[in-house]
Amino acid sequence: MSARELDAAGITAPSLRADYAVSRRLHAAHGRTYFLATRLLPPGRRPAVHALYGFARRADEIVDAPGPRARKAARAAALTTLERRLAAALAEGPGEEPAVRALVHTVRVHGIDPSYFAAFLASMRMDLEVTGYADYAELSRYMHGSAAVIGLQLLPVLGTVTDPAEAAPYAAALGIAFQLTNFVRDLGEDLDRDRVYLPADLLAAHGVDRGLLVHSRRTGRGDPRITAALRAAVALTRAVYREAEPGIALLDPASRPCVRTAFTLYGAILERIEAEGYATVHRRAVVPRGRRAAVALGGMAAAARVRARRPGAPARRATPGAPA
Incomplete structure (x- = not known):
């Protein structure tokens, strides 16, 4: 099936096909929800999504590598190496590792603004230094690079029926909504990495601090104050989803x-x-397989209807080299 995607995208060089295959495997292994949704795109657009995810995953693997925080210097050096390889490949090509080569090809084909990747890597570097965020404004500065620009990277691949600049704020908001969902879902796992992404003022409003979260994680005991704080975090996240949803129609x-x-x-x-x-301080919430399958089947039916209608008006794309 990946060969069909690469053929549809016009990617014919064997070495480049191998690079995209590496990114696709990363996507399939680590981004189950995104990968499932990507299967609903026209085959020719899927390799670009795999490339974008594959590069992001490479950076994640560096900053989240297991081991004591004493290895922070090594992680910082590895992230710097990745950043330099990307900059060199964008300037000169083709790159020194598969995820970078596939990404650079995608950037050039779809005209994705390279500055988005600088913003992304800046946020990844924050993960090596920052362990908490005082308020939502402070967290938003992190999420600009770690989430909003992901939506902006994808926009030229997805295409729009309007000026891409009109769709961009919605794409950015959807990236943030997805990441806020991860922050709530992965609260316990992030604590194990000495990170708390939920704003400290939101937690404090319900009597929660890092010490209480750590105690609950270690003892397995729930606390009504944590429940109230997470309820508020879910409400905040849903508000961002509502902000982003109108962009789907664009x-x-x-x-x-x-x-x-x-x-x-x-x-x-x-x-x-x-x-x-x-209870996410203790365990990750997982959507049941049956629910996932039902949603995917609905998406497949919608995609089939779109293909059957064969809309005559082509989608507008971002201008190559310009922000989406």
């Missing part, structure tokens, strides 16, 4: 089933968190 119709499916599946994570009593 996308190329062929891309809407993919994004709608990701939107629904990530929203279902919040539903599971609620159903399980906001």
